[in-house]
Amino acid sequence: MNQIPFLTIAKDFKAIFLDSYGVIKNYKGIIDGVKETIDFLKDNGIIFRILTNDASRSQEQQSVNFLKLGLEIEPSEIITSGMMAKQFLQHKILDGKIAYLGTENSAQYILQSGLEHVAVRDVNFDEIDEISAFVFLDDEGFDWNKDINKTVNILNKKNIPVIVANSDKLYPVSKKDVSIATGGIAQLVESILNKKFIHFGKPDSQMFMYAFDQINQLGNFSKNEVLMVGDTLHTDILGGNKFGVKTLLVLSGNTRADNADLQITSTGIIPDYICPSVGF
Amino acid sequence: MNQIPFLTIAKDFKAIFLDSYGVIKNYKGIIDGVKETIDFLKDNGIIFRILTNDASRSQEQQSVNFLKLGLEIEPSEIITSGMMAKQFLQHKILDGKIAYLGTENSAQYILQSGLEHVAVRDVNFDEIDEISAFVFLDDEGFDWNKDINKTVNILNKKNIPVIVANSDKLYPVSKKDVSIATGGIAQLVESILNKKFIHFGKPDSQMFMYAFDQINQLGNFSKNEVLMVGDTLHTDILGGNKFGVKTLLVLSGNTRADNADLQITSTGIIPDYICPSVGF
Amino acid sequence: MNQIPFLTIAKDFKAIFLDSYGVIKNYKGIIDGVKETIDFLKDNGIIFRILTNDASRSQEQQSVNFLKLGLEIEPSEIITSGMMAKQFLQHKILDGKIAYLGTENSAQYILQSGLEHVAVRDVNFDEIDEISAFVFLDDEGFDWNKDINKTVNILNKKNIPVIVANSDKLYPVSKKDVSIATGGIAQLVESILNKKFIHFGKPDSQMFMYAFDQINQLGNFSKNEVLMVGDTLHTDILGGNKFGVKTLLVLSGNTRADNADLQITSTGIIPDYICPSVGF
């Protein structure tokens, strides 16, 4: 796989799906050259969508954050795994209360389904019969020791659908440091209870499908005309490959230039293209 | 969860997705009462689709098989995991030869993508550079010892996309006996090589999405109006739940009446309804 | 498997290994009848040893705790998974500092190997080169959010032996409530880093071997003359079976009478005997 400049590849597609963290921005801000690339896409009529497993902020909040960093991206151009979780809750959970682990912030945008929601810390074991679903929202806003243990006990006592709004196990907090994400916490509980939760976010097909359906309301796109761009083999590239679109790995995030080949060989997850970054 | 007659539930939906084996038919033939139920659906304008992980036969072949058993189902009403694999190959594998493990029969319908295909037994290690993808098609048509070992060695030498046309690990061959399916063989090779293959079939969303898109070309359906019916928690019910449609577990196949509750509790995969069978 | 009174079985063995929690004691204290059973063993010259995955307290501390509950058990009759971890550190880690996650209490008895030890919270990333090993001691004494994340980052930066002093994922805190144990936390980190830690405790053979070697210094015992008694299939019974001694499952702890048969069938872990409790 030769490394070709991003725009040389991108110009042959009608639509581009981009991961956010590690592709568009990182812990320092917008990645060098990304602004120019986004302008190029807009100028050349190439539609793009941001597909992110960050479920802690709504489309609107993420759009505002991009703007603060100097990048103009519409809320409607952003698709989050939290939106998938929200859709699920709307279709499938029609009564009772929804218990959640996470911040009030993500609770507000994901759990607006007309049902009452209650933070794990406030769940009363006497009223456990009213709880109809449980959602892992994000990794903050609770006491890890008390509330994760309380979650295990709630789910041990009551067999209800459990939704994970973000399947990522880790997220970067600086150049060298990472933090355990919602998906990691959910997997701990899943493994301890030996149950199957319902996970949202890449590599699952749902976000790809949602984005693909959305752009097809603007025009007529075939999968051959769509490129998925990401920095992570297990989410972006595996998911894009499986959805049937071409995939491009950038080396500006989770996958480093010095061991990209090795990771591709050892995982068997093979991107169609590799670029240093979206900005080059 | 109370057990209600199937039609009492079904009549409130506009479209019904049905698994095949264990729901429509079993090792003895068409399950009792299914013919009448299908007639009822047709008479009442309720659209149905068969969603099956059986990748060894094409839509046309499965339609003919149903007809031999006395059930009229159009090819277009049948969606197989092999069709998903075929779509993937058409979009993603554009040159080279496709190596496969399985019968000539499934190879013919899944691998018609203009590319040459070659059975594992006929792969020549001198020409391994020409192989561009590998497909696990079904569990017959090869020597398990020689050809599974040869598969391990091919995939050890060449890092190419590997597709699994049917994720099921087991299928029933009589009332009491089972046989290892393609998904089981693929998982053995995956575990030995420590690689990630691309699996098609329920519980993955792709077949649900395909069926949902297809019926939406005939009319306007929302997910609330669709019911998924299956006999297996890990494929039919998990997949339907995640796709966001209502789910109904029948006790005429893999899940037996005497331990359905226990399996639901221990897996955490919860159907919206339970019925003895589609025929009652 | 018929349920026979414990002493009817026990009297035919020369040595008995007993799990502690769920077998000898529970959240309320010593289990009914256990005192009489221990007296019977002593009176009849049947040697016993307590084999426990509780690594948070030393032999001496556990002996004192039993005495407070009215049961006389010598420190030398107690074997803990922490002792196995301690032995490992003495033989394998000969210089540097040992970083740990857990209480000062368990650190003191497990880490007395002449080397300096440092709690995760006090690890300084500038001095990370001095850290020569990492130990998961127990589930208390640290901030779960900050210190588990710091552990991930330490182990991400430095490839050193990681030891888990107790492999249990859960422990009971009351009749109905459980708490995540060291083994659960360690497994989360292991899964996130995709590394292999060194786990101590049942079902691993080491504690059985240690106990067997110890009693063989007092007399001549063959494996046929030893019985392992426990309440947990995956630790006590699996470990005892594999070590090659007879195993007895009691229903006074983790495995309940109403689903023992089902658990035995579904796991394939088969005890030689089943009793309601050691006290009957």
Place this chain on the structure above:
Amino acid sequence: MNQIPFLTIAKDFKAIFLDSYGVIKNYKGIIDGVKETIDFLKDNGIIFRILTNDASRSQEQQSVNFLKLGLEIEPSEIITSGMMAKQFLQHKILDGKIAYLGTENSAQYILQSGLEHVAVRDVNFDEIDEISAFVFLDDEGFDWNKDINKTVNILNKKNIPVIVANSDKLYPVSKKDVSIATGGIAQLVESILNKKFIHFGKPDSQMFMYAFDQINQLGNFSKNEVLMVGDTLHTDILGGNKFGVKTLLVLSGNTRADNADLQITSTGIIPDYICPSVGF
């Protein structure tokens, strides 16, 4: 970790445990220099033992095979995972018939426990009640398709102890080609049935313990005086580390010089020493 000549390290130990394939011999015969190394050990009074996961041949047969290749090793200096399985069967399975998957050859040496044994192909489902245990012996001597499927059905119908005489998933058959080993087949069946089998062989402690007990009948050895030498991180090095002896990785087998460091970093399994081979 610096690479030092093997004898420079070995001379400081009183006993050395060596893996066989990839350390002593390979597909071409005895590895260069090994004969001289073994002579050096003998001349200097350093005791050695061969610890091998090859369960298909007895100590005597392996000793004869070494002799044919020009290496004199006593049967008593060889310890196989099959011997561990045999010991287990002698202590734990006292009546009924033992069903097995493998060659008559391995059946003869492992299953000599006074009980009748029957190959899977000859198991009669009418007499299934007589079967008291099942053993995965080796990967030859049966029809993979028919007999693995028959194994799944036998174990589905009868809940009995299942023993795996060799946990290895793969073995090399030439410089570049591998073959699926007993442990791989057993793991397929384990995963399909969702049961826990009893696995013998490294990295499990049992073979180490057996060898350590054996040499301690000849003299007084502490773990500090023993070195485990192997070519595989997940079996030899992980097992030796956990048992508490020093470990040495050779690069003459499964782990190649060009990616040893990477494998050590990515697995977290860290040998104390690395050498090109036992012969240098």
